[in-house]
Amino acid sequence: MAFTIKVNGVDRTADVDGDTPLLWVLRDVFGMTGTKFGCGMALCGACTVHLDGTPTRSCITSIDSVGGAAVTTIEAIGNTPAGQKIQKAWLDVEVVQCGYCQSGQIMSASALLASNPHPGDADIDDAMSGNICRCGTYVRIREAIKQAA
Amino acid sequence: MILDQLAPDAAGTRLSRRGFLQAGAAAGGGLMLSLRLPIANGEAGAADADGFAPNAFIRIERDGRIVLIMPYVEMGQGTYTSIPMLIAEELEVDLKQVQLEHAPPNEKLYGNPLLGGIQATGNSNAIRASWRLLREAGAVARTMLAATAAKRWNVDPASCRAQSGEVLHALTGRRFTYGELAADAARMPAPENVPLKRPGEFKLIGTPAKRLDTPAKVNGTAIYGIDVRPPGVRIATLAQSPVFGGGVKRVDDTAAKAVKGVRQIVRLDDAVAVVADHMGAAKKGLAALVIEWDDGPHAKLNTKEIAEELEKATLNSGPVAQNIGDVDKALASAVTKVEATYELPFLAHATMEPMNCTVHVRKDGCEVWVGSQAVARVQAAAAKTAGLPLDKVLVHNHLIGGGFGRRLESDGVIRAVQIAQHVDGPVKVVWTREEDIQHDMYRPYWFDRLSAGLDEKGMPIAWNHRFAGSSVLARWAPPFFRNGLDPDTTEGAIDLVYDLPNLHVEYLQVEPPGIPTAFWRSVGPSHNVFVTESFIDELAAATKQDPVAYRRGLLDKTPRAKAVLDLAAEKAGWGQPLPEGVARGVSLQFVFATYMAQIAEVEVSKDGSVRVRRVVCAVDCGTVVNPDIVRAQIESAIIFGITAALYGKITLKDGRVEQTNFDTYQILRMNEAPTIEVHIVQSSEPPGGMGEAGTSAIVPAVANAIFAATGKRLRKVPVDSSVLKQPV
Helix, strand or coil, X not given: CXXXXXXXXXXXXXXXXXXCEHHHHHHHHXXXXXXXXXXXXXXXXXXXXXXXXXXXXXXXXXXXXXXXCEEECCXXXXXXXXXXXXXXXXXXXXXXXXXCCHHHHHHHHHHHHHHCCCCCHHHHHHHHCXXXXXXCCHHHHHHHHHHHC | CHHHHHCHHHHCCCCCCCCCEEEEECCCCCEEEEECCCCCCCHHHHHHCCCCCCCEEEEECCCCCEEEEECCCCCCCCHHHHHHHHHHHXXXXXXXXXXXXXXXXXXXXXXXXXXXXXXXXXXXXXXXHHHHHXXXXXXXXXXXXXXXXXXXXXXXXXXXXXXXXXXXXXXXXXXXXXXXXXXXXXXXXXXCCCCCCCHHHCCCCCCCCCCCCCHHHCCCCCCEHHHCCCCCCXXXXXXXXXXXXXXXXXXXXXXXXXXXXXXXXEECCCEEEEEECCHHHHHHHHHHCEEEEECHHHCCCCHHHHHHHHHHHCCCCCCEEEEECCHHHHHHCCCEEEEEEEEECEECCCCCCCCEEEEEEECCEEEEEECCCCHHHXXXXXXXXXXXXXXXXXXXXXXXXXXXXXXHCCHHHHHHHHHHCCCCCCEEEECCHHHHHHCCCEECCEEEEEEEEECCCCCEEEEEEEEEECCHHHHHCHHHCECCECCCCCECCECCCCCXXXXXXXXXXXXXXXXXXCCCCCHHHHHHHHHHXXXXXXXXXXXXXXXXXXXXXXXXXXXXXXXXXXXXXXXXCCCCCCCCCEXXXXXXXXXXXXXXXXXXXXXXXXXXXXXXXXXXXXEECCCCCCHHHHHHHHHHHHHHHHHHHHCCCECEECCEECCCCCCCCCCCCHHHCCEEEEEECCCCCCCCCCCCHHHHHHHHHHHHHHHHHHCCCCCECCCCHHHXXXXX
């Protein structure tokens, strides 16, 4: 059946099974490829988006569970104050290497900063340990979050 | 490795400009510099028969843009920044003025001189291969542009100066942009013997210039292979035979076909793919398939048998990789003897971007979209699979979401072409994470047997090392496997930094059945440095000597190695007290033409769990092109290596890989990441490789720290916490 969800402020409709993960609706139906596929089991965080500001793994979030929640993706996170600060810090600190996981990292970090303007190391560990980076940019992610705060 | 043995010209300074650089007009009216990078595998002569066969190109457009046709790919290592820095330095332009274009597949044109002419990015050698040539090209272009301006002004070229993409005449304040000069410059002969800047004159090289590829990677606009969407593309996912070498016996696809969005089921000999409108439907369809497999000859294969086979192989002698002095004689006279065996497991690459490839097979041609470290191989593999001539296969290369050696292979491309041959229109084949981990091509399993003889002072007078495992190079580039040896498999086991009067190293090639092997970040050294640096630590421990002081006593002939060891020890506070359960371990290596020492500070808890708290790394990689990228690569490589040290293990049971996803193939996470300090030795030596060295160095440093903390020697990775657990 058709589902209409609000993505980055715009209503969009997908005619898919209700159990289809939001990730694939974003990437393959809407063509928004900034949100990445990593594991399909909420183990790596590459697919992180915000639902009403809450970081959410889109690979295990079925489209029929989204309802009226506002979906925010990497393509629009720069429009939020926290997202803008995080993106800038990511570039200032040169966090990025291959970059594939960074959409998810930035979405998790932006949600952290929006809810906690001055996160400490333990807060960063809690918020970011669900996001795997195979290039091992953790040292710089920590630094960038602190810089953005 | 390959550096010295395969391409002496590329590493040294014996290049003459004649024959490797030409200047001429670009299609759009600008200046085109065509470069000839030396290729060591003999092709150079044939190509040169026509006079001049360039393999890299720099265009200076009339609007002032500088375009580099780039033979290397970006996979996070910063090559899209550091390579343009070489040109920009001598050309006197801002780094941001240099634009990159992916080189199309053409091994004759774009072959990597340090990989024997194979068009590939790997073995940490992009900078090493282009360090001198690209700077010379920049200097030649700058000289031609300045001469063109001087001619127009009718002044002495020596009175003209190049700066920020312009030529200035200081006396009169006149100036031309490069764009204004490019067309006329193209009509000048390329000058000979243009001097290069001395290191003290560098403005860009040696600075932490900002990366060029990152802005698109923080806002979701960067396009990786997995992101391509040619019009009408379908999405497919697949199940391949769970046992390598097995096949499909029977498929019931009734339920799969009934899934909304599923368009087609493609059955191959050894795999089944579900083609759908989107990956959600494809995965649901895959789950609904009932497949009966014929497991084939490896149905009962377990890792244990492979390990036993390797262990057995090391009981017999093999080809000699290096021999110095007389080890047997020295062993016989030794005061103390030390023996040990080591084992390293199969490892998956687990790149964050799962394997994927998009293919459109038409009657008369084939189009491929992929992120590859070896794009000419992709073209060849696609052409062979599709039964097409090379020139009918068009390959679009993309950003790589993690390579680490995985994307030097074309198995995923072959698979995608096989599927696409059954599909009308383009199809993107995306592997699930489970498929990616269970059908990787793995870092080989290794078994090592060592013995050493020590003199009355405890110093080594004999070093005997024999090891068995797969030679990846023998498959990947057969000409480089000679007399049972190859330069990758032995790197880090031979030419040690230590002054060992009697050394004997043998390698036995044993290819494991039922599991494919491939290069993995830090390649040969990922194995050898763990073994040699653990064993040297054992020798120090056998005679109760300090591991740093012991190593230091063997370094009089390798001052650069001694310097990095001293620097790391000083910065780490070697010898200073630490809390209970915490200890330091050291490693030292010279691989990828880079000297590196690491000191890991490791905490072992009572339950046996290991945490790496802090890593100090000292590196001498010769001239540093971009120190921030060097730091980033070392940080990255260390985290990558800690994952291997603590968790990395691929095992086979009944022919099947037991690990499936990040729950069973764990990757180090933020809450486990150590602080990392990198100290760079200033040097004007030629640059060394930087993308991998940190990985091979960290694993023994962690193992040696665990020994220091617990007295337990880790001779098999990954860490087995049950061995380290303290009795309650």
